[in-house]
Amino acid sequence: MIKVLKGFATILSVFFVCWAALALADTSGESEEAQFVFGTPDQPSEAWLLAAGGRIYDNWWDALDRKEPTDTHPAYPESGRKTGSATWRCKECHGWDYRGRDGRYGEGSHFTGIKGIDGAKGRDPAQIAKFLREKPHSYSAEMIKDDELARVAAFVSAGQDETARFVDPKTGAVKGDKKRGEAIFQTTCAACHGFKGRLLNWGTSEEPAYVGTEANAAPDEVLHKIRNAHPGAAMVNLRVLPIEDAAAVLAYIKTLPQK
Ligand code: HEC
Numbered sequence: 001m002i003k004v005l006k007g008f009a010t011i012l013s014v015f016f017v018c019w020a021a022l023a024l025a026d027t028s029g030e031s032e033e034a035q036f037v038f039g040t041p042d043q044p045s046e047a048w049l050l051a052a053g054g055r056i057y058d059n060w061w062d063a064l065d066r067k068e069p070t071d072t073h074p075a076y077p078e079s080g081r082k083t084g085s086a087t088w089r090c091k092e093c094h095g096w097d098y099r100g101r102d103g104r105y106g107e108g109s110h111f112t113g114i115k116g117i118d119g120a121k122g123r124d125p126a127q128i129a130k131f132l133r134e135k136p137h138s139y140s141a142e143m144i145k146d147d148e149l150a151r152v153a154a155f156v157s158a159g160q161d162e163t164a165r166f167v168d169p170k171t172g173a174v175k176g177d178k179k180r181g182e183a184i185f186q187t188t189c190a191a192c193h194g195f196k197g198r199l200l201n202w203g204t205s206e207e208p209a210y211v212g213t214e215a216n217a218a219p220d221e222v223l224h225k226i227r228n229a230h231p232g233a234a235m236v237n238l239r240v241l242p243i244e245d246a247a248a249v250l251a252y253i254k255t256l257p258q259k
């Protein structure tokens with residue numbers, strides 16, 4: 001009787017090992033993509049580091065696959081118009097052009113009166129990271145781990161673009177070479193967004209949001225995403241190319257369909 005049970009247990013464990021191996025093999029494709037979106041390369045290049053930091057600046061819980069906060073950031077001003085998780089995004093207080101109250105967020109629904117991060121360019125990343133753990137920021141290690149905080153600190157120190165050179169702070173008008181932008185878009189972005197930029201829609205069918213829609217509504221945001229990619233998505237970024245190329249793409253996609 002015991003022998004039979006033992007035999008049965010052996011067969012069961014063999015089945016289990018096979019099942020586990022199959023399960024692992026099954027998800028390996030998926031985890032390669034997750035590795036690209038959320039993971040770290042073995043030898044991170046400067047370009048990878050800065051773009052990864054830029055995505056944390058955009059939206060750290062989407063960039064890092066973390067729990068979205070539910071409360072309002074304690075340092076978000078009462079006079080501000082946002083509540084909840086939005087107020088935990090670096091960009092919400094400091095702007096897509098990194099200039100806070102002196103840039104595009106100097107008025108309108110995103111106004112907070114908080115200064116930009118452009119004054120921190122060139123500062124020691126270790127010091128920036130330490131500063132982000134303390135008040136008024138209070139980012140805990142549960143929210144953003146040490147190595148991740150080092151990425152966003154590297155972005156603050158060495159990854160900020162001079163967005164105002166390409167996106168007018170007052171009017172949002174874009175300076176860029178449309179012809180070159182068209183060539184880059186057709187050979188790169190179109191693989192996922194389609195030639196007309198309508199293949200991906202993050203809006204609804206009644207109110208679509210395409211690259212063309214977004215580039216017209218928030219050109220400084222789109223420039224940031226072209227340089228750093230969209231957090232949580234398997235998207236490319238143009239961090240290694242000259243900033244003029246990203247501005248060229250932005251100028252071109254403003255001409256794409258918005259509806
Ligand atoms: C709720 C609003 C808010 C959010 C969100 C926020 N900050 Fe700040 N940040 C502030 C305020 C307020 C100051 C000014 C602090 C002071 O002057 O003492 C500041 C200052 C800074 C500075 C110093 C700028 C200088 O010139 O000295 C840096 C760098 C910075 N923040 C980076 C970040 C990063 C990176 C994130 C996201 C991980 C972030 N902040 C998220 C409110 C915010």
Ligand code: HEC
Pocket residue numbers: 185188189190191192193200201202211214222225226230233234235236237238249253
């Ligand atoms: C490999 C596929 C891929 C490529 C190539 C790609 N993207 Fe994306 N992009 C995505 C995905 C996926 C999303 C997320 C869409 C969503 O949220 O539904 C996205 C999102 C975006 C968004 C913003 C979404 C938002 O919510 O604000 C913009 C803007 C954008 N892409 C522009 C570009 C531009 C410009 C290029 C070329 C430089 C490009 N993308 C190349 C896959 C790609």
